[in-house]
Amino acid sequence: MKLLINHREYQVEDGDLSRPLVWVLRDELGLTGTKYGCGMGICGSCTIHLDGQAVRSCVLPLSFVEGKEITTIEGLAEKYSPDPSLLHPVQQSFIDHQVPQCGWCMPGQMMTAAAFLEKNPQPTEEEIASAMGNNYCRCGTYVRIKAAVSDASKQISKEESNG
């Protein structure tokens, strides 16, 4: 089966088509930026974009993703800008706010935030908390995630208004 991930084509064995995408990405394709945390779609560590929507790859069967466009954390910056020296504004904001501690949940946090800001570029704090409220961070960085997502939204709006 062919998969389209981060604008590249990958070949995977058909095998058991019910196997979750997270393990195909991590163990078969070596894209370990997408993290496993619970396998039940609860913690959010495995969040990726499927045709631009934030989804949980630990409960996403392989059969479901054929022909769809997959973006993982490894391809987030490139999706935003072809300039390889640039990060996605969400990634940059997570650095500016020194958000990650252990960092394991962070790819999922940033993928969730990036998809959310795509839909709602100027969210209120409450909207951010609601959109990010299903991604766990055990190190407890929520106050910084909130500030970073808020700042990223301002950055994105500014870039958009500048054309």
Place this chain on the structure above:
Amino acid sequence: MAEKERKKLSRRGFLILLGTGTASLVLGVSVGLPFARQKIAEFVDGSDGAFGAVEGKPTAWFEITPENQIIVYLPKVEMGQGVHTALAQIAIEELEASWDQVEVRQAGTGQGLDDSVGTSGSSTVSSLYQPLREAGALMRVMLIKEASKILTTPVENLKAEKGWVHSTIDDKALSYGEIVRNVEQWEIPDEVPPMKSPTDFKFIGKSIPRVDLVDKVTGAAIYGYDKRLPDMVYGAVARPPAIGAKLIKASEGTAKAAPGVVSLVLKEGFAGVVAETRVQAREALKLLDLEWEVVDSFSQEDIENLVSVGKGKGVVIQKEGSPTEQLNTSQVLTSEFRIPMAFHAHLEPQAAVADVRADKVEVWVSTQAPVRIQEFVAEAIDRDKGEVRVVPSYLGGGFGRKVEEKVAVEAAILSDSIGKPVHVGWTREEDFQYGYLRPPTHHVLRGVVNSNGKIEALEHQQSSGQVSFPFLPKIAKTVLGADFGSWRGAMIQYGVPNKQTITYLADLPIPTGWWRGLGLFANIFAIESFIDELAFSIGMDPLEFRLLNMPETKLGERMRNALIRAKAVSDWTRPAPEGVGRGVALALDAGTVVVEIAEVRIDNNRVKVDKVFAVVDPGMVISPDGAKAQVEGALTMGLSSVLYEEAIAENGLPSPSNFDRYPLLSMRDTPDIHVELIQGDDKPHGLGEPPIGPIGAAVANALFYLTGERLRTLPFGSF
């Protein structure tokens, strides 16, 4: 690059010249042994430094390369505390390097790392602060001395700055790399030169961006669960239906024919599968034919009965005055508290890859305790400890849980049986049910307070499941008497003339052990809730009551200052807004003082914490922003436990098994957090754990003032 033959150095001191094999200067710092016993060893391995026959066991070391790069090898693991950045800041302060010269690398056991303490106890920065500074200062002196010879300029006229040695009388200058390239023989000075005054610090005390974050936001950071090796396959291991049940019989069943299966490993008490992919290994595992011993089950009630003050032998760990007599009065106030078991819930479950070969054994693993892994892996596959090289990766959270060796041992057993590298990564369910938990605790507090607001007598009795004992040699039980992990934070820090702390230890059927702060979270919840009860009993403001009962010591003064500062930043004397309760709690832990003030309301029968003020005195601060992040994180994790977390025993296993029935705090219910750092000491103290202590009592005390109800059992998110 041409290799030069360097002459052996011999100098007494805590510095170890590891060598100059690739024309670099490599200097190690050995910590924890008396000065005179330090050995000087020569680094004889000129290859990649990976399997070097390093003698002298440095705990950390520096390498200055001819390219003027400074590589700092650190023994402590990065699990989110920011220690790789903080230790590098300390390391280069006296060395007078520039930040962009510095690269931090994780040391593994094969590189001489022998840090048997592991990364725990909020001790990383405090234990390495002085040795790293001294090492940096010595290297600076060595570099200047050699530059003096090369430039023929007197040492007095040379100054080290930003990785260069400059002449102050002309414009001659050499980079550290150029010096290193030209020196044949190094001399380590006899004495440590005078250290800088903190007012001259360029790195210590500055919020320098973390060195690990670019990799962590791009997905490039490699954790134990991410490590991949050529030709690597995946393993999965069978688990018993109940804790303690042994594998009686095991046969292949239909597993062998399952897709992707490489090998089945069935041996005494162990059943595992190796397959091409992780999913295949886990599927095939279900097809093995296994029979498990039926063991006596135990219930949650059994656990709670075992954890009871008065059950077993009480050990008095603190006693002043005559508390028993003084508490024998009708004025005595008594309260009981219970804290449940909890999971660590680090989001990266246990993971390791082992590559067991005839001539070497390598293990990459998310671990807080590489030396422990080395010992257990060696024993499990019957190899010499020295053959086993353990490389710690980044950790996706640790919180005490990644002291465990099991996953690495499993990977090693499987790799040993097939001669290929094997990765084992646990499921969330395996992680919750087959490791160890924060122990449950029970507390009984008794106190007498006089009408002036002075505590006359105070007693804290606590019972807890084990924390440190399962990880220590059996003899430790006899020597120590009481489990220091369970009683961390249990002693009464107030200035009370008659006080005592008695600890009881329960040996539970569910394994319990290290959890962020160890006993701190439970003990401070109980003590600081009770202090509020005492204050209320005589109608005193709880913050003033604490101030009144501070001991007349330096620590007492630091606690007093933190309380006064917290009173100001929280605007404590202003009445709380309608529908909001405000509570305060205090902890002293790992040399750090923490005061937390919570503002709480009830929203749809749920406890909602709006705001937390944290005033923290950790002594010298290496990175203010990093320190604040630790405070925010620890108290947020603590709040999650206060409001939601409870694990129980069910059918002989810890339960629940996943987040569907074990919710964590999310951004939706995270309070605004205002951290203020104050410096009440000139040394750095711990930060990763202390702020987890006061949060429970701060919230419970706030709820009491809001509702009149005293909550003595955790969790209490639903009201």
